[in-house]
Amino acid sequence: MIELRDIANVRLGTRDLDGAERFGADILGLQPILRGEDRLYLRADWRHHSLSYFLGDPSESTVAFELKDWSALDAAQAELEAAAIPCGRGTSEEAADRFVHDFVWFIDPTGNRYEVVVRPFEANRPYHPNRPTGITGLGHVGMNTTDPKRDQEFWLTHFNARISDWIGPAPLMRINPRHHQIALFPTTKPGVQHINHQVESIDDLLKAAYFLQDKQVRIVFGPGRHATSGGYFLYFEGHDGFTFEYSTSDRMVIEGDGDYRPRQFAMENESFCLFGAKPDILEFRR
Template sequence: MIELRDIYYTRLGTRDLEGAEKFTTQILGLQVVGKTNDRLYLRGDNKHHSLCYFLGDPTDHTVAFELRDWTAVNSALEQLEKAGVLCGRGTDAEAQDRHVESFIWFLDPTGNRIELVSRPHDAARRYFPSRDAGVTGFGHVGLCSTDPVRDQAFWLNHFNALVSDWIGPCPLLRVNTRHHQMALFATDHKGIQHINYQVAEVDDVMRSYYFLKENNVKIVFGPGRHATSGGIFLYFEGHDGMIYEYSNSDRKIIESPDDHRPRQFPMHPSSFCVWGAKPDIAEFKD
């Protein structure tokens, strides 16, 4: 069993770094912590970065998790190799690019690239937002899955992942006591379906709702309240069509993980929003 501590960063390809910087700073409210001719690093908390845009194919996505035991890189790689999972070790140059001491990578059954990092770098200075969106940190991702039941079994068999709830066949998975760090959504392709950033208060969600409307950003779902985590949310379309979400859902802690009973919700808009908001997101529709 490979023990994961938390989700750590995402990497997204783009043909337009300037557009990515404009959106992530002026709209999303992240802080630029590094920029080169082909890289843009951004943060929303005390990590070195939680989001990296790189010059490349906009469909090239990566999700990274931190290993619970920083000495477990070799054993994690051995376990994945023994299980027949396509995987490999990152080079020193690749680790430097990711601002971690070392990492390995693998492909899940859908083909999503996942990286497991050891000793990721932290920021020496406090996070200073480019826009006061109330961002407190990177929360979770929605991950595309061509077979959520199969991919759920993959994560439960090889990692310390647990199911918090289901919506239809799609599991919301956690590796710590926060409600979820990853949700698997049924699609016909690989990639990241959405990226969540946590905000401090409900007021932050509502302030951003009006801010996004004033700036002609397409809102695709919300404001609303999730039936699963109980958090207030807002989804909107970002650079290269990536969907971003603000919510305060990860403040909802599962106090007794061993006693938690995962709930089964139907694949219906009401399972995503108890207030009645209707999603303009294909993966959220029945």
Template sequence: MISLLDVSYVRLGTRDLEGATRFAVDYLGLEVSEHRKRTVCFKSDAREQTLCYFEGDPADQAVAFEVGDKTDLDMAAAELERLGYAVRSGTVSEAAARHVKGFIAFRDPSGNGIELVYRPANSGKRYRGSRDAGITGFSHVGLCSSDVTRDEQFWTKVCNARVSDRIGDAPLLRIDEVHHSIALFPSDQTGIQHINHQVETGDDVMRSYHFLKERGVPITFGPGRHPTSSARFLYFEGPDGMVFEYSSGVKSIADELLYRERQFPFEPTGFCHWGAKPQIRQFEN
């Protein structure tokens, strides 16, 4: 079994690197950690990068997960190849650009770009956002799934994820005590469905709601409160149609023996305890 320790970063292609950078800094509230040729890296916590925009096709996306060490990475590559996945080992220069010691790349059963990395770099400096969005760190991703039952089997049988709750057939998966690091949503598309950053308080969620709304950023869901994770949330649209989320107060699951997954309806009440209705295609019936 491949043991995932944490969700590490997201890489996103864009046709407008300058515009994407401006959004990440001025609206999302991230800090530029490095400019490279045709690439800009951003940080949202002590790690050297948690988001990277690069010049390219917006459909070219990847989400990375950390494993323990080089031995774990090699074992993961061998297991994936045994199961029939095409695995590519990253070059030294590619690893340096990702601020990791080494990585492999493959596609999950739905075709989403996945990278497994070891020894991601910490900056040694606190994150200092360009605006006070209250961000405490990069937290989780939603992934599009052409078959959530099949994909759940991959993440829970090949990897070490566990189901925390379900919204309809869509599983919310944890790899540590945080309620979920991966969410799988039925879709006829491939790619990252949304990107989450945790913020310190519900007040930060509301401040960003007004900040973004006043500047014409499309609000796609919320403010609201998830009945699954208990988090207060706000979803909004960024460059190339990518959906970003702020949330605060996400539930922790410390007792694996006592916790039992719960079932919620795949309708607005399953997504929001307060009655907000999503304008996100993968959240709609």
């Protein structure tokens, strides 16, 4: 069992780093902290970065999770190898590029690439966005799956993931008390389905909704409230067509609370939004 602590960062390929920087800083509201010829790092909280871009193919994106025990990376790699999961150790150059001490990459059965990292670098200085977004950090990712049952088993078998709820066949899973850090949405190919940052309050969400409208950014869902996590949300279209989300007040599931059971929600609009907002997101529609 590989014990994960939290989601660490998302790493996206792009052909247009200038566009990624404009979106990341001016629209999403992260702080660009490092820009090279083929790299861009954006900060959201106490971490060195929560989002990074490399010059390359947007379909070659990676999600990194921090291992709970910094000394357990060898054991994690051994477990992945024993299960014949495609995986490998990052080189020291690759670790430096990710601002982590060490990492192991692996591929899930759908073909999504992930990394487990140890000793990710701290920010050293406070996060200063260009505008007051209320962002408190990276929250979770939605990932594509070509077989939700198979991929759910993958996470439950090899990692400390637990189901918080399902919407239709899509599992929302947690590796710490916040309602979910990873959710799997059925589709036909691998990929990052959406990237969530948490914000402090519903005021931040509503301010963002007007800000995005003013900037002519396409809002694809919300403002609304999820029936599952209880979180208030807003989804919008980002650079390279990736979907980004802000949410706040996501429910906490207390570990060891034997009374909690994962709930099954129907695959219908009301499961995604209690208020009746309709998603313009393919994977959220049946």
